[in-house]
Amino acid sequence: MNHRWKFLPVTMGLALVIAACNGGESPAASAGASGAPTDGEPQAGGTLVFAGAALAASLDPSQTSDGESFRILQQIYEPLVDLVPGTVDELEGVLAESWDCEPDSTTCVFNLREGVTFHDGTEFDADAVKTNFDRWDNFAEEFQANAYYYGAVMNGFGENNLIESVEATDDLTVTITLSEPSPTFLYGIALTPFSIVSPAVLAETNADDPAASTLGTDTVQGGTGPFILEEYTPDASAVLVRNDDYWGEHTAYLDRLVIQPIDDPAARLQALQGGDVQGFDLIAPGDRSAVEGAEGFQLVNRESFNTLYLGVNPTATENGPLADLAVRQAVAMAINREALIGPFYGGGGSVADCFLPPTSGWHDSVCADVEVIEHDPEGAQALLEEAGFGADNPPVVNFWYPTEVTRPYMPDPRGLHEAVTTMLEDAGFTVEPGSAVWGTEYIPAAQGGEYDLHFLGWTGDYDDPSNWYGVHFGFDADGNPATQFGCDVEGLEDAINSAEAELDETARGAAWAEVARIIHGEVCFFTLVHGDTAIALTDRVQGYVANPTGSESFLDVWLSEE
Secondary structure (H helix, E strand, C coil): CCCCCCCCCHHHCCCCCCHHHHCCCCHHHHCHHHECCCCCCCCCCCEEEEEECCCCCCCCHHHCCCHHHHHHHHHHCCCCEEECCCCCCCEEECCEEEEECCCCCCEEEEEECCCCECCCCCECCHHHHHHHHHHHHCCCHHHHCCCHHHHHHCCCCCCCCCEEEEEEEECCEEEEEECCCCCCHHHHCCCHHHCCCCHHHHHHCCCCCCCCCCCCCCCCCCCCCCEEEEEEECCCEEEEEECCCCCCCCCCCCCEEEEEECCCHHHHHHHHHCCCCCEEECCCHHHHHHCCCCCCEEEEEECCCEEEEEEECCCCCCCCHHHCHHHHHHHHHHCCCHHHHHHHHCCCCEECCCCCCCCCCCHHHHHCCCCCCCCCHHHHHHHHHHCCCCCCCCCEEEEEEEECCCECCECCHHHHHHHHHHHHHHCCCEEEEEEEEHHHHHHHHHHCCCCCEEEEEEECCCCCHHHCHHHHHCCCCCCCCCCCCCCCCCCHHHHHHHHHHCCCHHHHHHHHHHHHHHHHHCCCEEEEEECCEEEEEECCEECCECCCCCCCCCCCCEECCC
């Protein structure tokens, strides 16, 4: 098997720690196709204006779960550990200089960096780490709904979840005790929602009070990262300035980083060509030729590590038709996934027969037994007839898509929605369409299980099947299935629990294969397309290292002379 499942023990001395978080030599020079070329020696100064599809859903990192939020917040806040830039399976220390946390152990000891200060001038120490972990674990229900990653990684909140205790052993040592071994715990806490926020800022913003907290909306100086948030104007821009007191071996090169939301891909390209921005993410597949090879511009490709899926929730509508497996199968059979690739992905995507993309080292072992549902509109109609539906009483489903956003796996939400709606209607469904604003409306509603059918997708955070199937379909500590899908299938909870706990690599792949077989077989969702993505830049932008996860730092990015 070609699994790239690495755990870096303390005895390795963190030999793989490189520049993006601890300030060593920039990896951009060897980034190849996944990074912007380096033209001469890095130089400080200048303002980079970068366009994303949206701004942050919240300025409280724990309350975010989307890449647009991460793009901003990970420049400001930092976790204990992070992925090595450009990888999906290697860890390096950030606020933790080293750690002792073996996959088969329930005790993780983190040795913290000395001399790190938050942007507000207060000291980073073990008490700060404990304060943040205790805050997350004891979130009020109002916060739990948006603390998606904490609930997924820790199997819920409070008692009986994965966290047994967090102790500040001394000023620079934190000991986290788990209720059971977790081979992916370190990868989980590398995510942006596990970034450490200044306890003083948490107190000043009433961060623990759902009725009074302003942490999600105020411009505060609560991080330790290479950039400080200077100004935040919703729907307009996030302005970040260099942290001259950054703890790393070097500070950021850029004086200022301005991130602007431009939800339309064509408008992002026009802004780049007109000089209003120097870079943007999620170039439309059909626009790649306008940048790649064009004078003054460059295209930085990402390795595809994402999947668009159709969420299918049989419990969203009481006594709705999707409660019948045959109807869910008919939904899948109605959709011609291959027909979506040309018009919406420029021919660059691929059909997703499995949630894990082929670029995952686990794809072959986990996806081997997934039964592929082929496009068959006549077969879909026959299933609906067997389920008691026909022209006089068609199955009625509501089907939602997000607005004011594009995602790596979803370059044109509205267009994709129109195409799939037509396919469903041709097979005999009556579709009630709906749309909602991405960060503030759509994501909470989708994850809250309010839609019969909805588009969402996933860009992996690291390469392990638990980050795909476990994060989406894991049961909480009380045995409740993920609300988004309502997938309460007999045997699924036990299968997921067994797979999560399996440490042997071969057995782990087989265990997750059983999870995948159940979920796809029950059509708890229907995977559609793996999308290709890229970042468009002017040729002045140097040192940008692309990551398949989409999580990228601007620490080592710099601007060459005109």
